[in-house]
Amino acid sequence: METTALAVAVVALLLALLGLWRGRPRKGEGVEALPEDVHGLRQEVAALRAEAKDALRHLAVVRYDAFGDMGGHLSWSLAVLDDGGHGVVLTSIHGRSEARTYAKSITGWSCEQQLSPEELEAIEHARP
Incomplete structure (x- = not known):
């Protein structure tokens, strides 16, 4: 019984590691691979930061x-x-x-x- 539980735990760990490995970005999949709406949000954040520099804060x-x-x-x-x-x-x-x-x-x-x-x-x- 303990051997079966240990085997199931090892298989679950291997599957989790495989999922992490597949989910990480590969070469050439950095910022360029982000969806277009994320690029738009990055541009908006950059514009807001530029505006905030002139704010009397x-x-x-x-x-x-x-x-x-x-x-x-x-x-x-x-x-x-x-x-x-x-x-x-x-x-x-x-x-x-x-x-x-x-x-x-x-x-x-x-x-x-x-x-x-x-x-x-x-x-x-x-x-x-």
């Missing part, structure tokens, strides 16, 4: 006290950048009686205008 906020006599971290700098480091840094400085907001254009992770330490920190935190 790297964000970072730095909150701080702009003036020593005020607390609560009401001032902030926000970096909004794409994969290439192009985008904008928005800064809002809050005082006792007013708030000012600034926008600075960022190109290649740097800016033509002088950046505050908090703006530089926001850009560094947004960098992937």
